[in-house]
Amino acid sequence: MATRCSTQVTIVNALGLHARPAARLAQLCQQFHSRIELRQETKTADASSVLALLMLASSQGKSVEVIAEGDDAETAMQAVVQLIANGFEEG
Template sequence: MATKLSNTVTIVNPLGLHARAATKLAVLCQQFSAQIELVQEGKAADASSVLALLMLASSKGKTLEVTAQGPDAAAALAAVTTLINNGFDES
């Protein structure tokens, strides 16, 4: 079984993990074969599912644990962390 990697990130964009940001994140996650999950306050969501991400209701300032497991887990974790830390590339 592959090692599970994780990283902690904070939502920095003003609108939080809203529909456009969730879609951008899900599309990014679908490019990897690793299983990627976001956990907020004990609630987990499959990061490749827009609906699951929206159910987290992550607002600005919320802390998330990002986990990735699979052959490209390190690259997936790095990409997801960068996207979130960059505020989903929103101005």
């Protein structure tokens, strides 16, 4: 049975979720079997799609919900939260 989990995290890097962090996040999400989404206010994006992530227009200080569903959902969610909390390892 698939696991579903979610948590909130704040975008901390100065430029927000622009092209480079979106690509890094999408690559990370593609390593997992679970479906991973980011939800910001009323918008939801497939976290394995760079374009979908860019459409969220997440800027510094915005809170996003990380939602993962699948066999490795907990591990996937923790990896995504860590990447976002570390500012996508920029600078």
